[in-house]
Amino acid sequence: MLIDNIRLFLTITEKGSLVAAGREAGLSATTVSERLAALEAHYGVVLFNRTTRSLSLTDEGRTLLNGAKLVLGEIEDLETRIRHGAETLSGPIKVSAPIDIGRSFVSRVISTFTADHPAISIELQLSDGYVDIVGQGFDLALRFGTVTDSTLRTRNLGQFRRIVCAAPSYIARHGTPQTPADLAHHNCLIMRFGTTMDNVWRFGSGKKPLTVTVRGNKIVNDGSLVRQWALEGHGIILKSELDVADDLKVGRLVALLEGYASPPNPLQIMFPPGRAQPRRVRALSEALSSAMAEGQ
Incomplete structure (x- = not known):
């Protein structure tokens, strides 16, 4: 039940409200609230600052968010290796990319990648503005320019004018x-x-x-x-x-x-803080890097 509540906590964080998280998970807002309260009671901390109009993570909530994505990713990888063999990749990946390159280069790589790994599902969100990788639950994001957030890990895809x-x-x-x-x-x-x-x-x-x-x-x-x-x-x-x-x-x-x-400016893949990415995220990162090196 703890793992399920942590998954629900991630959904609340990504959706920004208990009601939206309930819709996503197929639960009532009351049930979502009760399970969040149970999670907070388990850790003995408050995970969200609540007002009538918004939710925002507390310091403890952000710590849980950073660790939870890593732990749940490892659990999903372990389940995949046990059920389907060590070479099988499965599970969801959430990606952010600029609009133009997302519609062209990134979408082509994703089409090939999901054809090679049919057990993986990818949600691609296109935006030319700032995205909060951690707060919005992205596994990786592509962005041009120097990354100013020193907590994010990066992988350079090349320099472009x-x-x-x-x-x-x-x-x-x-x-x-x-x-x-x-x-x-x-x-x-x-x-x-x-x-x-x-x-x-x-x-x-x-x-x-x-x-x-x-x-x-x-x-x-x-x-x-x-x-x-x-x-x-x-x-x-x-x-x-x-x-x-x-x-x-x-x-x-x-x-x-x-x-x-x-x-020229660098084009970089950015990853949330953590010790390692799930295997499926590492594999998609490799696919993007290889495709860029081969001239798309």
Whole structure:
């Protein structure tokens, strides 16, 4: 019963409320509340700060969350080895990825991976904004840039440039910017990453890189839509080469200001804190790394 209550605790954490956790688990809110109370009584601590509108983890709750994912993952791996043999992988994996690369690269890897391991189920959530890997229960997340949370473990998938580009139709109407400063006279299509607006574009690789604050008539938190607007000729974008490589290759988009390119950014897999990942998570990480090394 303790293990079942810990699993329910993880569901409450991921869903953010007792009612939502009950729906997910097929239990009434009263039953969820009683089982949470039993878990808190077992450990002699309060796991959630409760208000009428929200739940948030206490320090003890976060400690349990970090350890519970590891322990339950090991239990599931053990059950798989006993029931199906040491080489069988099974169980759920929850993945977060940016929208563009999630729809292309990550989705292709997942399709191949689940075909090879049919006992594994994968939930893929696409978002270009910040995600709380631990709080939202992700087993791994892909993100561009340097990871600022030192508690997370990472695996580097490579270094990739961000490219300023636009459709030939936009360039034909508005001309080609010759320097970064010329972007002030162009319509730039801007991404929003969570609460951060990506309107300060960086150029150059010296000790004092050049920054330009760009403006435009469209802002969105969806990288795929920014790319689509650019393809339709609405403005200039700044995107990872992974997202626009095919468009550049066939001429749907044209790279701009190549002489001012900034250093590449890392693409990393991030994992929650803990001593080890379940075998199925390690296997998916290997599949993603191998696919990227082979050129997708």
